[in-house]
Amino acid sequence: MKKFVFFGGKGGVGKTTVSSAYGLKSANAGLKTLVVSTDPAHSTSDVFDQQFGDEPAPVDGHDNLWAMEIDPEQEVENHLIEIKRAMGDQVSPGMVNAIDRQIEMSHQTPGAHESALFDRFVDVMQNSEEYDRVVFDTSPTGGTLRLLSLPEFLEGWIERLLHKRKRSIDLYEKAAIGGREPRRMAEGDPIIARLQERKEMFEFAGEVLRTESAYFLVLNPDELSIRETGRAVEELTEYDLAVSGLVINKVTPEPDEDESGRGAKYLRDRCRTERERIEHIRDSFEEPVVAVIESRVEEVKGSLLADVAKDLDVTVEATPKSAG
Ligand SMILES: Nc1ncnc2c1ncn2[C@@H]1O[C@H](COP(=O)(O)OP(=O)(O)O)[C@@H](O)[C@H]1O
Ligand SMILES: [Mg+2]
DSSP, X not given: OOSEEEEEOSTTSSHHHHHHHHHHHHHHTTOOEEEEEOOSSSOHHHHTTSOOXXXXXXXXXXXXXXXXXXXXXXXXXXXXXXXXHXXXXXXXXXXXXXXXXXXXXXXXXXHHHHHHHHHHHHHHHHTOTTOSXXXXXXXXXXXXXXXXXHHHHHHHHHHHHHHHHHHHHHHHHHTTOOSHHHHHHHHTOHHHHHHHHHHHHHHHHHHHHHHSEEEEEEEOSSHHHHHHHHHHHHHHHHTTOXXXXXXEEEEOOOOOTTOOSHHHHHHHHHHHHHHHHHHHHHHHOSSOEEEEEEOOSSOSOTHHHHHHHHHOOOXXXXXOTTOO
């Protein structure tokens, strides 16, 4: 298994539950594991009954297991502050207000959330040397994946900018004004340096997402969820990110043979429909079904989590970096 493991899918299908269970399984196998959750509504904090924050913290009662929670709202806010700070260093105070307004507006656009979250994901991946495995309870979607084409875009931009700067510096030097000052401008240009840094960050992200990451999609045995999963597979494939498997969660348990009441009849009908859908999933997707997890009566936490982890037929051993 790759170092970075993503569990994607629609809200409520069980991403957080399954990633926590997989994280636990991985930790129990002796790998130092970090579970990263991104959903403020129901997250690892609920699963482990322990409040996690923006930085990794050890999970009580489990060896090798760490968790953190990224709050997308907070990330957008941090992003905003950071950009303003960087801009503030580079432009005249008079322009700062105008730029502030622009930046604030751009952060209200739908992509801002995803973009800030993606930056944080990359940040976590870049700073994860001490972990053998990092499990994310969301997979990148179309919006964030589009960011992967940013390096090429930035490359062109940086080249044009460099060219312009060089030309103006040449002119400057020809006008015989001291040589030191202009050269420093070209070498230490803060805007070019920042673009270069962004470009490298997205190059790193593309590389790691393609070569060191595995993607699983979590779905429920219902039509809507199956359709959504089809779309997610297409989206990921379009960006060369191969889906390793599907996790079918919240499958209705069969009643015992000798049960014959109204409830048992309902459950049998329900189970038959779900069985057909699961067959359909196995037939129509190329990706293997790696787990079929039944609905539990209670929220999946505590000892139930280890129980769900057993259902997961997903390997935990680390793949050596060079292997596929
Ligand atoms: N197999 C299951 N049996 C019972 N409850 C489940 C199961 N899987 C998930 N749940 C519950 O469903 C809700 C949504 O699950 P969650 O993992 O938070 O989904 P997501 O992260 O995809 O939004 C939670 O309350 C969780 O405890
Ligand atoms: Mg969740």
